[in-house]
Amino acid sequence: MNLKKFTKGKNFPFVFLFFFLSLFLLLLFISKGTINFSFKDVLLTIFGRQDNKMFENIILNIRIPRVLGSFLVGSILAVSGNILQLIIQNPLAEPYLLGISSGASFGAVFYTALVKIFGFSIFFGMQTFSFFFAVLSTLLVFILAKEGKKFPIMSLILSGVIISFLFNSITTLFTVMYWKNLIHVNIWLLGSTSGLSWNDVYMFFGILIILMTLITLLSKQLNVLSMGDEMAVFSGINPEKIKLLLILICVLAVSIAVSITGIIGFVGLIIPHIIRMLKGPKSLTSSVLCVLGGGIFLTFADFISRTVFSPAELPIGVVTSLIGAPMFIYVMKRRGNKL
Amino acid sequence: MINIKNLNFSYGENFKLNIEKLNINPSEFVSIIGPNGAGKSTLIKILSGIIKDYSGEIILNNSDLKNFSHKNLAKLIAVVPQEFNTIFDFDIESIISTARIPFSSRFSISESKEDKEIINNSIEQTDLNMYRGKKFSRLSGGEKQRVMIARAFAQLTDILLLDEFSSHLDPGHSQILLNLIHTFAKNKNKTVISIFHDINMACLYSDRIIIMNHGFIMYDGKPAEVINKKIIKEIFNLNAHVIAHPTKKIPQIIFE
Numbered sequence: 297m298n299l300k301k302f303t304k305g306k307n308f309p310f311v312f313l314f315f316f317l318s319l320f321l322l323l324l325f326i327s328k329g330t331i332n333f334s335f336k337d338v339l340l341t342i343f344g345r346q347d348n349k350m351f352e353n354i355i356l357n358i359r360i361p362r363v364l365g366s367f368l369v370g371s372i373l374a375v376s377g378n379i380l381q382l383i384i385q386n387p388l389a390e391p392y393l394l395g396i397s398s399g400a401s402f403g404a405v406f407y408t409a410l411v412k413i414f415g416f417s418i419f420f421g422m423q424t425f426s427f428f429f430a431v432l433s434t435l436l437v438f439i440l441a442k443e444g445k446k447f448p449i450m451s452l453i454l455s456g457v458i459i460s461f462l463f464n465s466i467t468t469l470f471t472v473m474y475w476k477n478l479i480h481v482n483i484w485l486l487g488s489t490s491g492l493s494w495n496d497v498y499m500f501f502g503i504l505i506i507l508m509t510l511i512t513l514l515s516k517q518l519n520v521l522s523m524g525d526e527m528a529v530f531s532g533i534n535p536e537k538i539k540l541l542l543i544l545i546c547v548l549a550v551s552i553a554v555s556i557t558g559i560i561g562f563v564g565l566i567i568p569h570i571i572r573m574l575k576g577p578k579s580l581t582s583s584v585l586c587v588l589g590g591g592i593f594l595t596f597a598d599f600i601s602r603t604v605f606s607p608a609e610l611p612i613g614v615v616t617s618l619i620g621a622p623m624f625i626y627v628m629k630r631r632g633n634k635l
Numbered sequence: 636m637i638n639i640k641n642l643n644f645s646y647g648e649n650f651k652l653n654i655e656k657l658n659i660n661p662s663e664f665v666s667i668i669g670p671n672g673a674g675k676s677t678l679i680k681i682l683s684g685i686i687k688d689y690s691g692e693i694i695l696n697n698s699d700l701k702n703f704s705h706k707n708l709a710k711l712i713a714v715v716p717q718e719f720n721t722i723f724d725f726d727i728e729s730i731i732s733t734a735r736i737p738f739s740s741r742f743s744i745s746e747s748k749e750d751k752e753i754i755n756n757s758i759e760q761t762d763l764n765m766y767r768g769k770k771f772s773r774l775s776g777g778e779k780q781r782v783m784i785a786r787a788f789a790q791l792t793d794i795l796l797l798d799e800f801s802s803h804l805d806p807g808h809s810q811i812l813l814n815l816i817h818t819f820a821k822n823k824n825k826t827v828i829s830i831f832h833d834i835n836m837a838c839l840y841s842d843r844i845i846i847m848n849h850g851f852i853m854y855d856g857k858p859a860e861v862i863n864k865k866i867i868k869e870i871f872n873l874n875a876h877v878i879a880h881p882t883k884k885i886p887q888i889i890f891e
Contacts, residue, residue, distance in 0.1 A: 385722055513742040520733045523721045529685050530716075532709030532737030577723035580744065 310575065314588040318367070321592055325363045325599045326355065330606045333359075357494075365492030366598040366612075367591035368500035369553050370563055374590025375507055375583050376546035377564025378571070382522035382579060383539055384449050390565040391550035394456045394543070397561075398463035399433025400426040400554045401485050405470045408481045412474050422484070427555035433459050434547045446536060487558040487613030489598045496556055503549045504587065510545055511583045514538060518579035560597075560613045562620025563590055569627055593619075636661045636794065636826050637682070642691035644677060652677050652850040654691075661793070662824040664817065666837035669847035670871055675830045676717075678847075679798045682828070683714045696793075709737035713790035715783050715800040724770050727782045731757065734789035757788040761815060777808035784812060788819060795820065797829035801836070809833070813840055838862055838885045846870055862886040 327333045337351055342360075346352040373391055380389040392398075403426035411417050418424065437459045441451035471482070511518065517538050520528045528535040550564070571585045597615040604610060637659040644652040652674040659665055667675045680686040682693070684705055693700040695711060703711075713734065721730075734757075735750040746754070758764060761781050766774070771782060780800055787795055797816070801809035817840050820827045831837040837844055838858040846854040846861055848870050854861040867875050867888060874891040 382723070387722070512744060515744055516733075516736050516739065519725075519729060520736060522723055523719075523725070523730070523733065526685060526716065527719065527721075527733065529705060530683065530709065530714045531733040532704075532706040534705045572723070577725060578729060 311581075311584055311588075314585060314592075318588050318592055321595060322363060322367060325595045326359050328599065329359060329602055361494045361497050362489055362492045363595055363598065365497045365500060365557075366489045366594045368497065368504055369489070369557050369560065370567075370590035370592070370594025370597075371504055371587040372500060372507065372549050372553050372590070373560065373563040374567035374571075374586040374593070375504070375511070376550050377590075378568035378583055378586045379507075379511065379518070379542055379546050379579075380564075381568055382518060382577065382582075383542060384452065385522060385524065386449065386453065387569065388565075389453075391546060392559070392561065392564070393453065394547060395433035395437045395459040395463065396430045396547060396550050396554060397559045398460040398467070400430040400551065400559060402433070402463040402467045403427070403429030403555075404481050404485060405467050409470050409474050422481070423555045427551050429463075430551035430554055431547065433463055434551070447539070483611055484558045485613075486611030487560040487616070488609070489557055489594075489612050490602070490609060492557070500553065503552060507545060507549055508583065508587065510542065512580060514542065515578075515580040518542070519577075522577060522579070558611075558613060560594070560616055562616045562624065563594055563597075566620050566624045566627065567593055569624070573627065573630075636663075636696065637828075638692075638694040640692040640694075642678075642681070642689060642693060644681060644686065644689040646677070650674070650677075650850065652681075652689075654678070654852055657845070657852060657855075659826060659828065661826055662820075664820060664827045664840060664842045665829070665845060666841040666843070667828065667830045667845045667847060668832070668834055668837050669853075672849075673847040674850040675847055676798055677850075679714070679796050679828070679830060683712055683796055684708045706737045709790065709792075711792055712794045712796060713787035713792040714796045714798065715780070715787045717799045718776075718803055719779065719783055721772060724772055726768055727763065727766050727771050727774075727785075728754065728758075728768070730771050730782055731786045731789050734786045737790070753791065754789050757785045760788055760819065761785040776803050777805070777812070780804060780808075780812060781815075784816060793826060795825055795827045795829075797827065799830045799832055802832050809836065834862065834867070835887045838887060839880075839883070858885050862888065 323335060323338060327335055327338045331354065333351065333355060337346065337348075338355055340346040341352050341355040346355070376391045377389070380391060380393065381387060404422050406429065407421050407425035411421070437452065437455040438447060440455035440459065441447050443451060517528075517533050520531045520533055521535055521539060525535045567590045568582065568586055571582050571589050575581055575585055594612075594616070597612050597619060601610040601612045601615045637657075639654050639657040642652065642654040650672065667678065669675055677686065681689050682700070684703070695703065700708070731754050732746055732750070735746060735753065739747065739750065758767065761784055763781060763785055766778065766782070771779065774782065783800070795816070801812060804812070813836065816827065819825065829841070841858060843856065844858050844861050845852055846866065853870060854866060862877060863886070864875065864877050867873050867877065875888040876891060877886045877888050879885070880887050
């Protein structure tokens with residue numbers, strides 16, 4: 297069957313197909329890795345019938361949280377990217393546009409420098425610092441962009457660029473001063489899903505539920521917002537409030553993800569593009585598909601990052617960029633001028 | 636229907652809107668004409684809730700515009716903008732369905748049966764049947780404005796604001812769409828306020844013409860009362876003859 301014809305039909309079978317594809321891929325990526333398991337072993341473990349304790353331990357406590365965690369981070373990044381692109385009405389919008397990534401890197405580097413200078417260290421310090429600075433840099437972007445009671449989109453984008461430059465240059469300064477201590481930070485910054493635990497999985501799942509609930513409740517409003525502020529006013533919506541609420545939730549979600557996995561680029565940019573190209577821009581449909589699409593993309597990238605140079609690992613951010621950039625060029629050339 | 640008193644709004648140093656008194660009656664078709672920068676669009680923006688920091692009093696259906704929520708205002712006033720575009724690939728039904736948002740409960744996911752019927756009706760009324768499922772962004776300028784008119788019809792409001800909606804269209808499309816709106820408005824007793832650049836169009840369709848310049852209302856009356864050689868010269872600095880329409884008893888201008 298012609299793929300394009302198929303994807304133009306009703307949304308439901310498409311979501312269903314995507315859902316089962318995701319389940320199958322999750323199973324596949326859980327079973328394959330530095331150690332390969334059979335599907336049977338994985339399924340036995342999931343249903344609590346695994347007799348081999350070592351298999352059970354690796355599958356249950358290392359492989360599954362890592363694969364599920366990657367899936368959820370991919371979903372969060374793609375959904376947030378989709379929402380931001382719709383609200384900001386700019387195809388270049390992605391979760392990192394508003395300064396999140398530069399703030400997060402600064403936080404991580406700043407923390408490491410503090411450790412070096414003052415011998416000061418706290419539990420989960422790097423994560424806490426990067427989350428805090430990711431949120432801080434976004435707040436700065438909003439303060440800078442504010443005009444009266446409004447946050448014009450162009451000002452937001454420009455402020456994002458300026459704040460990113462500012463944080464990135466201080467990050468570079470620190471890196472030059474303390475480079476010996478910062479190599480492991482650099483690797484962390486490029487993204488890693490290797491340390492994901494069940495606790496991370498639960499947290500990501502909670503964040504995703506909050507995001508999707510909000511999108512479901514506000515789906516009509518979100519559709520109009522993507523048609524512009526004036527259209528929103530004509531349709532009886534106060535654009536500023538809903539825009540702020542949605543952007544803040546996305547920023548928080550992405551900041552938490554970034555503080556745990558580092559900066560994983562391209563997922564939030566390219567997955568929403570592809571999804572909207574296939575199934576149109578309606579907010580709820582495209583977001584549900586982004587959950588699955590982003591998840592599939594990042595579990596695949598995670599699979600590549602841990603298998604290609606096994607037992608060594610590639611930073612997952614490098615993998616997503618290596619796959620994402622050519623994909624993005626292909627999509628850009630194919631889509632003509634519509635998003 | 637609409638009563639404006641001492642409306643003041645300034646934008647930057649050079650632009651000031653100042654309307655001492657303006658009353659628009661129910662089911663009137665009123666046109667606003669005037670040179671660029673006269674304040675026509677600003678007035679429409681204030682009435683549609685986009686500009687809020689004006690001073691003075693605007694009474695809509697016996698209550699002050701300042702007390703209207705966006706939602707309640709959208710139940711009373713529908714707008715056809717000068718031009719609408721979206722970078723996303725929405726189908727025309729998605730665009731038209733936004734008109735029903737003010738009437739839906741806050742957290743509803745899909746349209747009610749009633750809303751779907753209203754949307755279908757306005758698609759029929761505007762002859763858009765063959766465009767169902769088509770992407771808005773791929774339509775021509777005239778087709779886009781037809782969708783925007785369908786959208787405004789679907790809002791089922793008592794007041795329609797038209798912001799020079801035909802200024803990018805060829806004469807044929809302008810006439811078809813204006814006939815569509817005029818018939819709709821007269822059949823359903825809608826109040827229409829429309830900005831025109833084309834003085835002849837304004838004369839043909841309006842019960843009343845308001846002429847604005849420099850933020851003030853200069854003349855206000857039936858087409859035959861306010862369109863004459865002297866006023867056209869004074870307001871537009873345009874040398875024109877004013878003649879009577881051969882079949883309708885209204886003035887039309889021709890360039891000198």
